[in-house]
Amino acid sequence: MPYLSVRVRVQLARAHLMLGDRAAAAHLLRECDDIMRIRSDLGTAGAQVEELRMGLAVEPMTGGSIPLTPAELRLLPYLQTHLTIAEIGKRLFVSRNTVSSQLGSIYRKLSATSRSQAVERADALGLLGD
Incomplete structure (x- = not known):
């Protein structure tokens, strides 16, 4: 359609x-x-x-980001936890490599260089629930 x-x-x-x-x-x-x-x-x-x-x-382009995919949004709440990439993969029923590549994409889209920075930016954007 x-x-x-x-x-x-x-x-x-x-x-x-x-x-x-x-x-x-x-x-x-x-x-x-x-x-x-x-x-x-x-x-x-x-x-x-x-x-x-x-x-x-x-107007010229200012700020903003590329929207996160549904798979990346599903992974995002797990970044707040103590779980390793492999453990997150098991919970989401995907491979460790899939989680790793989605994590890299999240970092790029949120302009983050670490897991904690990605969580802070996602929280500031309202992507994480209370």
């Missing part, structure tokens, strides 16, 4: 713009472009993508 996929991404991008996260909005715009390369005949959704593109072009 490419039409619906593009419409949802446009709405999410608008929400990110309202929150001041232009990088996440730009990332969603690139995803829309990828979908539209395959299916260019999406009617009004195409016009909404162009409207979003113009809105992003008005």
